[in-house]
Amino acid sequence: MGLFRREKEPPREGDKQEYVSPSQWKMIWRAFRKHRLGNVGMAIILVLIVGAVFAEFFAPYDYKDQYNSYSFSPPSTLHFRSESGFSLRPFVYKTKRTFDRETYRPVFTEDTSKKYYIRLFVRGSEYRLLGLFKTNIHFFGARSEDGDEAMVFLFGADAYGRDLFTRVMIGGRISLAVGPFVILLGFPISIFLGGISGYYGGGVDMFLQRFGEVFMAIPGLPILLVIGAALSGFGLSAVLVFFGIIGALTIVSWAGMARVIRGQVLAIRQMDFVSSAKAAGASDVRIIIRHIAPNVTSYLVVAATLTIPGMMLSEAALSFLGYGIHEPMTSWGQLLNAATNISGIQEHPWLLIPGVFIVISVLAFNFMGDALRDAVDPFSIV
Amino acid sequence: MITYIVRRTLYMLPLLIIVSLISFLLIYIMPGDYLTRAQMNPQVTQETLAQMRAAYGLDQSVLVQYWLWLKQIILHGNFGMSFETMRPVFWTLFMGGRLMWTIIVSLTTMLLTWMISIPLGIYSATHQYKPSDHTLTFFGFLGLSIPNFFFALVLLWLLVAVFKVGNHGLGVGGLFDNRFIAAPWSLAKFGNLLWHIWPAWLVIGTSGMAGLIRYMRGSLLDTLSLQYVQTARAKGLPERTVIYKHAVRNAINPLVSMLGMSLPGLVSGSLITAIVLNLPTVERAFFSALQMQDQYVIMGGLLFFSLFLLLGNLIADILLAWVDPRIRYS
Amino acid sequence: MKKTVLVLLGLLLVFSALAIAQGYETMPADAKIIPLGQADTPYADAQPGVRGGIFYCATISNPKKWNDVTAHETSTTQYTGLMLEGLISTNPVTVAIEPELAKSWDVSEDGLTITFHLRQGLKWSDGEPFTADDVIFSFNDLYLNEDVETDTRDILVLPDDSYPVVTKIDDYTVQVTTSVVFRPILNSMGANILPKHALAQYVHKLNPDVPVGTFNSAWGLDTDPSELVGMGPFIVESYTPDQNVTMRRNPYYYHYDPNGVQLPYFDKYVVLTVASQDVSLLKFRNGELDALGIRAADVPILKSEEAQKGFTVLVNPDLPNYGTSWIGINEDIGLAEGTHDNERALFRTRDFRAALAHLVDKQAIIDSLYNGLAVPQWSPVSYLSPFYAGRDYYGGPVTEKDAVIFEYSLDKAAELLDGIGIVDRDGDGWRDYEDGTRVEIELNTNAGNTVREGICLIVADRAAKIGLKLNFVPVDFNTLVNKLFASTGELIILGLTGGPEPNNGANVYKSDGGLHFWHYSAADNPTEVEKKIDELLDAGVSTLDNDKAFEIYKEYQITLAKDDLGLVYTVNSAFTYAYYNKVGNGNLSSPVATPGGGGLADICYFK
16 A cells, blocks of 8 residues: 655665665665664664663662652652762762651651762662572662662652662563563464465455454453453452453454455465466465565564554553552553552652653654654555 | 445344353453442341342343343343443433533544644645654654543643632533533533533544554655656646645545544543543443443443444445445445 | 610511521421530531532542432432431431431330331421321331332341331321340431332332332432432432532421521532542642542642632541451361361461561551551441440540550561461471461452552561561452452451441351351351350340440450451541531531531531
8 A cells, every 4th residue: 555655765876776686674674774763762662671671680679679668759869969079979868758747748858977879780689680590789779888778769769668760660571561462462363364364265264354353343442341350350460460461452453453464465465476476386385485474574563563552552541440450560551550640740740750651662662663664665565 | 335335234233242242251251240349238138139139130140141131132122221220221321411422522532633633644744754744743643652541630630730720710620610510501601611621632632643644644645656646746736736636635535434443443442531531421331330340231332332333334434435436335 | 685686587587588488488396406506515616607509529420329228339328318317317426316307216114115206397308298107108118128129128137037117106106116125226217218209109019000129210310300309408400420410409408507597508519420539639629629528648739728729628637437447367268178278277376367467567558558647447346436445435535545456566476476386497588387388378459449459568568577478469349259258368458338336247247247258157166256246246236225335345346356356457547528618617527427428518508
């Protein structure tokens, strides 16, 4: 259809005319590199993924650890200057929480008697890096000269005094993983059924089409809610709830995708190069692998990139409606939902930081997908 | 064409039946039933609960329950009763103008979104890769990226805590200010309705605009590269005429079918906004039935949304045939 | 002197003119006078008000019907409760029982017969007279009629499974006879009275033309509000789903203020339906609501605007709401399946339950979840009840002299666990059973209730500190209830509603009670402590002497909290409420009565 074709620039004078045809992927990559917003998006996504994979390392604390005396502590102030002068290495002070009985607000006062410098690669709580290596080295932490520790809350703390920065890092794992998992689960189904349907046509196509229509006739959000409610009945552990959500999102999304793939396959099947391959006696398997698959893959990559942000938002929406990830596990959607109330907005706005992460990552995925779509388009298959 | 529509409509029936069976089974899997909540009341005895369960037919097996429900529909057109209100399910879902408000809110939002997105898409296409194109794209996607539940609440909070609209006698949330609730229709009441509805337009609209702008932009770019547009340009027609008279007309065609497709999404997609902004819509009634496990109301809601979805698809196909004379259905 | 007489005469003229316009021509002789502003009455802090104005408040859920008899939930009864009255009522300020539709009652010497003398000359909101027939109809044809689906029947049942017999003596006298002495029956007789002339047509027993069960769907949301009839201060006038319920003044309401002004003061009472407490908070701040029940978390925001916007935030950290919040320890875990032997034995050990009680960091819960606005709880009887064991005598002041306190102490908890042989045997940091398997207990609550989830998080965190592994898994509310009733849960954090009458908890705390979910097997084989509790509960209802009953219930509460420990109590939220200063008598607000939650609706007014 070529909905998103970029204007083809005529070759400029002096441009070397190459006659070696670069591979399809190289060309896509080249076109993609020109798309500035798309590149920024990809860079952000990469950073977020690295952060999520090594979350325990970058986070100074355990995401479940409660420091109740820091309940609703605002983000720690990083100091550079004190009476003794300017320090290039930022430091924090210990804070003390008192409760104001007049205003019903906690008050945090800094104890400026001792400086706690931000140090890199400090020892803290024990964890397994990548789930494998037992270690207690954290990327940063606040320690005084004599090795005394102070809490440093980059993004502040929640009601239980849990470090929000840590929770954002850990929560990112779930939020970033939901989309890819749905794709991992749903795409094989869509590709298989949509592919068969499009390639063979006839009775098979007819049957699979009707089968898919049943799923397409089920309204998305309402059925997600019903599935969510049904799932919640099993008292699943947090990990299983995550997979339950992924399963539910897959159920409501696979059929639409299968239909699109069917259309793709149908279109390619009728193209000359496939007909000639057939005439040359190529087997179905060979035609699918050699001719059809490569042409559909680029489309799939684009579709995948554009599916992910939708899934992230769905995860957040499910949290709001009470069927998402819940305590003690965490995700950006769950964190944002827990803070989305008037006292959250007005009294402890730092708790809304997870929302910034949702917005930025959804934007990044969209820009990247948009750029990919533009880049893939010269092949006119979307 | 008529036979095509009739056939498609008839075909919806078996689909709806299968959807209803799946939904019924899902509701059955949901933990407990409508009376589970009442069990926690220290003053209600287990005997009373057992009696009520029998009276509601909740003590029977799921397939028997489904069959009895289906039979009632076929024989009497009776879709069941709400346990909560003891009234028919569709009455419970639609009462008090919920259906009307759902349609009003959905249609106006859609209309506005389209009226804004199409020109922006055209602008974006004609200024491809210029800073203004990038800016539009950025803000379009930004609107899409902010979770609706968050956006809606922050909007209300801004109105109350920052802009202090209460000082000017303006209310937030719901459909009307207090003083207009019981008042007869007047220009002032209509104005007040607009004041209450614009946050919904903004919240729901921004989440759908990015897609539309991008579609319009892509479609127009595609058309602009076609032979006949080039010809028009070569003839020396002014660029405005080329774009608006020749290209845009054809570029809009593929979007028309999206109009039908977006209908069901609007009806079942504004739940979260309706909850936060306190709008009386069908999906809110559905959601509260879901929370209370008022099972036949949940079923009625699911059937209603399914039907809307199928109708939306049908409308999309018909619209497509209407704008594109090359398509013929038989 | 002359002047005063003239003024009084003038006033009288004005009032009678008003009265004619509104319903009664003159104040009925049996009207109930609320002694607003009169010294030595519970209303000493109140003021007689002026009539007029529309009062706005908010609620979360839509009403489900207008039928008070078959309603299960407060979203409905908050309206039907305003439309109807009972023979007796609880005073919104003192929580004492006082005459309502009955102007007085006598109890026979054997305690088996109560005779109610009804107020005469009262009228329903449609002008029909109120008589003993309405009372007989309500009890015999509705509450005690098997065809009618009602929760109220369950509070009327007597210890020997019989029901009270309600008979009409004359048009204004009703007699209630019970087979055994049952102290709470007086309270139960306060159930709302319904109009026979409007509702008899729906009852199969009285109108065989309608099928059995017709009454259960009578007075639904589709009923024309003009058909709704009541005795209460306000009658529903119109309803828009998800938007509002508008109630109008009952022209024949029989409450009057000391100046002879017919109550209620407000012309209209409008309840806006909002989907979340955040929106109602915004609406209150925006001046759209006159009063609002608020959450502890919202107190700082409102406090900061109090002076500037002209409202009052009532915050009383020492005055908790009704209801209980607890950790249930399932002593029957795995009993039916023959599994969980270790856990069952552990849960049945009193010292384990006591250790758990020491692990509840109530101060942290109060600070981080309630903004400091909650109190530790130890008794199943509500703090406000005159039978609360923290009082010195029936209805006396709360001194908490006899409070059973399990203070938060990791050391004491660890010591108790060590004492019963629950220690770390393999050095992995977690405590083990004697056979070496790790103690690992699942802790459930209903997902979405942030406060309960928070309690779970805090308790599990403290338990981990002494090596006791509690795995917190939030589940759907219905799943949780199913777990309770099937005895498949391990530790469950939940709450129950409460009220002034301790016997309302009998279904929970009696060894054979339907809600004795932490130890159902006790029905056949109660422990010594449970036998004692059963006896105390039986004794508590079979005396009519409140002071005697108080002593019994005091022992009952202390036994439950100290020895039984089937439920470990957590904390109880404090009463927090906000109202605009223009609402007169809003200062009387308490957990039992608020301007927006009924109770004070008839005596609040606009200054």
